[in-house]
Structures are given as structure tokens and as C-alpha cells.
Amino acid sequence: xxxxxxxxxxxxxxxxxxxxxxxxxxxxxxxxGNAVADYDQDGDLDIFIVAYDSFRSNQPKTxxxxxxxxxxxWFEDVTIEAGFRQQYSSNTVRDHKLGAAWGDFDNxxxxxxLLTHSGHIQLYQNNRDGSFQDITLSSNITSCPECVxxxxxxxxxxxxxxxxxxxxxxxxxxxLFKNLGNGSFVNATTATRLGDPGSTWCSIPIDVNKDxxxxxxxxxxxxxxRFYLNKAGQYFEEATLAHGLRNTGNGMGATIGDYNNDGHxxxxxxxxAEFQANALFTGSETGVFQDQNAAxxxxxxxxxxxTRLFDADHDGDExxxxxxxxxxxxxxxxxxxxxxAEGSPHFIDWSDHAAANGEAHGMGMxxxxxxxDGDLDIxxxxxxxxxxxxxxxxxxxxxxxxQVELVGTTSNRNAFxxxxxxxxxxxxxxxFHYGAGIMSQSITPVHFGLGGLKTLDSLVITWPxxxxxxxxxxxxxxxxxxxxxxxxxTATEELDKLPGQKLHLELISLHPNPFREFISIDxxxxxxxxxxxxxxxxxxxxxxxxxxxxxxxxxxxVKWFAEDSHGKRQPPGLYIYTIxxxxxxxxxxxxxx
Numbered sequence: 236x237x238x239x240x241x242x243x244x245x246x247x248x249x250x251x252x253x254x255x256x257x258x259x260x261x262x263x264x265x266x267x268g269n270a271v272a273d274y275d276q277d278g279d280l281d282i283f284i285v286a287y288d289s290f291r292s293n294q295p296k297t298x299x300x301x302x303x304x305x306x307x308x309w310f311e312d313v314t315i316e317a318g319f320r321q322q323y324s325s326n327t328v329r330d331h332k333l334g335a336a337w338g339d340f341d342n343x344x345x346x347x348x349l350l351t352h353s354g355h356i357q358l359y360q361n362n363r364d365g366s367f368q369d370i371t372l373s374s375n376i377t378s379c380p381e382c383v384x385x386x387x388x389x390x391x392x393x394x395x396x397x398x399x400x401x402x403x404x405x406x407x408x409x410x411l412f413k414n415l416g417n418g419s420f421v422n423a424t425t426a427t428r429l430g431d432p433g434s435t436w437c438s439i440p441i442d443v444n445k446d447x448x449x450x451x452x453x454x455x456x457x458x459x460x461r462f463y464l465n466k467a468g469q470y471f472e473e474a475t476l477a478h479g480l481r482n483t484g485n486g487m488g489a490t491i492g493d494y495n496n497d498g499h500x501x502x503x504x505x506x507x508a509e510f511q512a513n514a515l516f517t518g519s520e521t522g523v524f525q526d527q528n529a530a531x532x533x534x535x536x537x538x539x540x541x542t543r544l545f546d547a548d549h550d551g552d553e554x555x556x557x558x559x560x561x562x563x564x565x566x567x568x569x570x571x572x573x574x575x576a577e578g579s580p581h582f583i584d585w586s587d588h589a590a591a592n593g594e595a596h597g598m599g600m601x602x603x604x605x606x607x608d609g610d611l612d613i614x615x616x617x618x619x620x621x622x623x624x625x626x627x628x629x630x631x632x633x634x635x636x637x638q639v640e641l642v643g644t645t646s647n648r649n650a651f652x653x654x655x656x657x658x659x660x661x662x663x664x665x666x667f668h669y670g671a672g673i674m675s676q677s678i679t680p681v682h683f684g685l686g687g688l689k690t691l692d693s694l695v696i697t698w699p700x701x702x703x704x705x706x707x708x709x710x711x712x713x714x715x716x717x718x719x720x721x722x723x724x725t726a727t728e729e730l731d732k733l734p735g736q737k738l739h740l741e742l743i744s745l746h747p748n749p750f751r752e753f754i755s756i757d758x759x760x761x762x763x764x765x766x767x768x769x770x771x772x773x774x775x776x777x778x779x780x781x782x783x784x785x786x787x788x789x790x791x792x793v794k795w796f797a798e799d800s801h802g803k804r805q806p807p808g809l810y811i812y813t814i815x816x817x818x819x820x821x822x823x824x825x826x827x828x
Contacts, residue, residue, distance in 0.1 A: 250554075285335050325354065381406055440669055441667065459481070459484075496663065508539060540558050560595065637694075742756070742757075756814065779798065
């Protein structure tokens with residue numbers, strides 16, 4: 236048992252994982268990238284795992300595989316029926332398969348898949364029937380025989396609503412392909428000045444100066460990683476030193492989070508830590524970062540590759556997981572537990588206690604809720620053994636969570652680039668939705684651990700291409716879907732209130748929202764009068780109304796059971812509530828599921 240000399244205000248959550256034994260995963264080996272998405276839109280997250288070796292149809296371990304999540308804790312190998320019967324192979328020395336990136340490039344609601352290899356790239360379009368077709372040739376996404384395409388990043392750098400593609404090349408110059416919106420791309424590398432020449436393992440987007448345009452951090456091995464500032468979607472300007480993002484060698488993986496909950500996003504970089512510590516670039520209001528790896532005690536990740544910042548134990552702060560290993564070097568994977576919720580100013584090494592410390596040579600990794608119990612599980616690709624799928628079993632019993640699935644309309648369909656802020660009990664939690672890592676990009680819901688908080692005061696989504704939207708009184712322990720500018724805002728309060736005038740009608744809570752059986756609107760009045768309440772359809776039809784005489788300083792509750800005034804059940808959808816007391820009124824949106 237690890238002992239602490241610092242005083243702790245709370246007991247440590249006994250965070251733990253256990254390795255699953257799923258046959259189709261256990262039979263794989265020598266895997267590099269992995270990525271998850273709900274490719275068939277059945278409500279659960281599926282897995283694609285990349286096999287490194289050149290494809291040979293009679294050698295099972297050379298098959299990259301698509302594993303369909305059947306929603307009951309197990310997966311089914313659907314590689315062949317999904318259209319991946321013939322995979323990449325060649326007669327060249329370098330013909331390895333490396334990464335996988337999910338992204339809905341055509342905005343049809345079904346994730347497409349980009350595969351990166353040495354010397355080749357493949358774009359598979361989702362046919363929306365459980366199968367895919369290779370459209371690489373018609374898409375105009377090109378590679379070269381000497382290229383080593385390590386990772387791919389889907390992002391909308393020019394904010395036209397379509398996902399563009401940035402290829403991290405370990406051997407040659409990186410390339411940017413602009414999405415033309417018609418199923419094809421054009422090489423925009425030169426025009427945007429993003430042809431970074433380093434040995435790049437991965438690249439991640441982040442809006443450092445908060446101007447609404449996604450900047451780019453390029454993680455390079457054997458030299459300087461570079462940060463590029465987006466100049467209104469026209470071109471990029473290298474600004475590494477100006478923003479404090481100097482990482483001078485052996486950069487591998489990267490992840491973005493807000494480990495100190497200050498609203499400024501942080502970047503964690505894996506290096507070969509025997510030579511250079513992993514970097515924890517801590518963000519600030521000015522957009523200038525400081526490397527806090529030593530102060531936060533997260534520098535030693537050994538020969539680091541994949542990494543993720545995520546709230547494993549639902550205590551409200553984000554933890555760090557790092558996989559590592561190479562050739563004859565054998566190290567356990569590292570789990571750094573964030574101790575902010577326990578009152579400590581840094582992380583601790585919780586690897587042994589977390590039991591996610593396998594010693595195979597980890598490469599790519601992802602965190603996602605495969606068993607749909609609310610917490611995040613860990614998938615690790617290993618080069619010298621089967622992948623690990625660690626089930627999260629150890630979060631505190633009283634802890635709460637929220638998952639938010641974002642659907643873009645004006646923005647790209649995956650809403651990559653969106654910011655989500657959750658507020659409750661005087662605290663705020665921040666997430667950046669982007670999905671990318673080393674040899675990986677996934678489409679997963681935005682996840683919050685909420686500790687003991689059972690209801691959020693508000694949830695604010697800042698979309699890439701439209702004004703922010705706010706939802707009020709969101710209950711914890713559920714997965715909700717928010718569609719951009721679909722009138723889902725539940726926080727609109729329209730108050731005819733003069734400066735200095737006392738508020739006579741106050742909305743305390745609105746729950747649950749979305750709802751299935753009934754919704755409760757909790758109010759507080761500061762004056763006596765006639766309280767009137769109405770429910771309208773989005774077309775303005777009055778469905779239900781009532782009124783009640785109220786006293787001053789009265790707490791009351793209005794319930795709507797999703798019926799009109801004749802008792803007819805209303806269909807799922809969006810509805811408008813209005814509540815009036817004297818000259819004051821509240822109005823907003825509610826969602827019936």
C-alpha cells in the first residue's frame with residue numbers, strides 16, 4: 236500500500252481495471268493502431284484494430300479486424316462481411332499497416348474509415364448497411380512509395396463544415412488534404428504551409444488563442460515538435476516557442492485535457508522518457524504553456540507511445556494513462572491518478588493498484604465505454620502479444636457521470652472541434668472533442684466524471700460553426716444526444732427585468748431533460764399572484780396549460796406528463812414551456828424521448 240505524507244481531505248477512490256477475455260481480441264497479435272466508433276449506428280461502440288504485418292490471407296495475425304459490439308459485453312468479428320476481405324499488402328520492404336482514423340467525411344451520419352500504411356493510404360466509405368467500399372482512388376488522397384503514413388487526423392481547419400485530412404508522415408513531409416464536399420479532396424499542403432518535415436508520429440488540433448480556429452501541434456521524433464497557429468483558415472504560422480510548446484526530441488503520442496479544471500486545455504506528450512521526460516504542457520489564459528511534468532510527477536512513462544487524459548474514477552479530475560515498450564525493453568504501462576479531488580496538488584503513480592499495468596509492448600490505445608456502464612474502459616494494442624481490453628471496475632460507488640454525444644449540422648457531423656463545459660455545485664469541468672492520438676482517431680461521446688454531483692446546473696456546448704448552446708438541469712448517469720442548433724437549448728430565460736428590480740420568478744431546476752414519462756419544473760416565487768403555465772409544440776400549437784394562485788416566497792413544482800389537454804400522448808420531440816407570474820416570465824425548451 237502506497238503511503239502519503241501530504242494531508243488528504245478525502246479517501247482515495249480504489250480505481251481498478253480487470254483484463255477481459257474476449258476470444259476475437261485474444262487471438263490477435265502484433266497490432267499497432269486501434270480506433271473505435273459506432274460504425275453501424277446501433278448505439279454501441281465498435282473496434283477496428285490494425286495488424287502491423289503485410290496482409291496474407293492465409294495468416295490470421297496479418298488481418299486488421301473490425302469487431303462489432305453486440306451490446307452484451309462481447310464482440311463479433313465482421314471483417315469479411317464489412318468489406319475488408321482484401322487488405323493492404325505489397326512486395327516492398329516497407330509495407331506495414333499502421334493506423335486507423337474514424338471520421339464522417341461526407342456528413343451522412345455514418346463513420347468512414349481512413350487507414351494509414353507505409354507507402355499507401357486507404358479511405359473506406361461507409362455504405363450505411365454494415366459494409367464499406369474502398370474509394371481511395373476517386374477521393375484523390377495520395378501517398379508515395381517512400382512515405383510512412385503513421386497517423387491521420389480528421390479536422391475542419393477551414394470551418395466549411397467538412398472534415399479535412401492531415402497525414403502525419405514519419406519518413407517524408409506531412410500532407411494536408413482539403414475536403415471539397417463532393418467526395419473528393421485536394422492537396423492543400425503548400426497553400427496552408429503545413430508541410431512539416433519532421434519524423435511525425437501524430438498531430439493534434441487545439442485552439443490555443445481561442446479565436447475559433449483550430450491550430451495544430453505536430454509531434455515529432457528525432458527533433459523539434461512544432462506548433463502551428465491557424466490564420467483564419469487560410470494558412471498556418473509556426474509559433475512553437477511563442478506558445479511555450481518546445482519538445483525537443485523523441486515525441487510519440489499526445490492527448491488533450493484539462494487536468495486542473497481551469498478552463499485552459501493542457502497537452503500531455505509521450506517521449507522516450509529514459510532520454511527526455513514526458514511533457515505536461517499546462518495551458519493558460521494567455522495561450523502560453525508551461526511544462527509541469529516534474530511538479531505533477533508524470534514525467535516517467537518509459538518508452539511511451541499511446542496516451543489519454545480521462546476521468547477514470549469519476550471524481551471530477553482527469554487521470555493519465557500511458558502505454559510503452561520497445562524491442563527488448565519491458566516496462567509496465569503507467570496509470571497516473573490525479574489527486575486534485577483528494578486535495579493533493581499533483582498526480583501519483585497508481586499503476587499497480589489500477590491493475591492496468593501490463594508489460595507487453597503497447598502501441599496505440601483508446602478509452603471508451605464498451606460495456607455501456609458509464610465509465611471508460613481501456614483498449615491497448617500490443618506489438619508482441621494480444622491486445623488488452625481492460626474493463627473499468629473500480630470507480631467509487633457514489634460517483635456519477637455524464638456522456639454527451641454531439642451531432643453537428645452547420646459544423647462537421649462528428650462535431651470535432653467542439654468544446655463542452657459542465658457546471659454544477661460551484662464547479663466547472665471542460666472537455667475538448669477531437670478524438671485523435673497516435674495512429675488513432677475515434678468518435679466517442681464526450682465523457683464527464685461528476686463525483687457526488689447528481690444534477691448539472693448547466694451544460695454549455697461551443698460548436699465550431701455556430702453560437703454556443705446551453706442546457707439546464709441535466710441529470711447525471713445518462714448518455715444524451717445534442718444536435719447542433721436543433722433548438723435543444725433549455726436554458727433560455729426571457730425576463731422583463733429593469734436594473735435593480737427584484738426577480739420575482741426563479742427557475743430552480745428542470746428535470747429530467749430529456750424525459751420519457753414526465754418532466755418537473757421547480758420554481759420559486761418572491762411575490763403573490765396568478766402563476767400561469769403552458770406547453771406549446773415547436774409550430775406554436777398550444778397543447779396544455781394551467782394556472783395556480785401562489786403566495787410570496789413559495790416553492791412549487793409544475794409537472795407535465797407529455798399529454799395534451801385531452802389526455803392524448805404526444806410524440807417524441809421538442810416542446811416549449813412558458814411560465815408567467817405578473818409581468819415576468821420564463822421560457823425554454825424541453826425534449827421528450
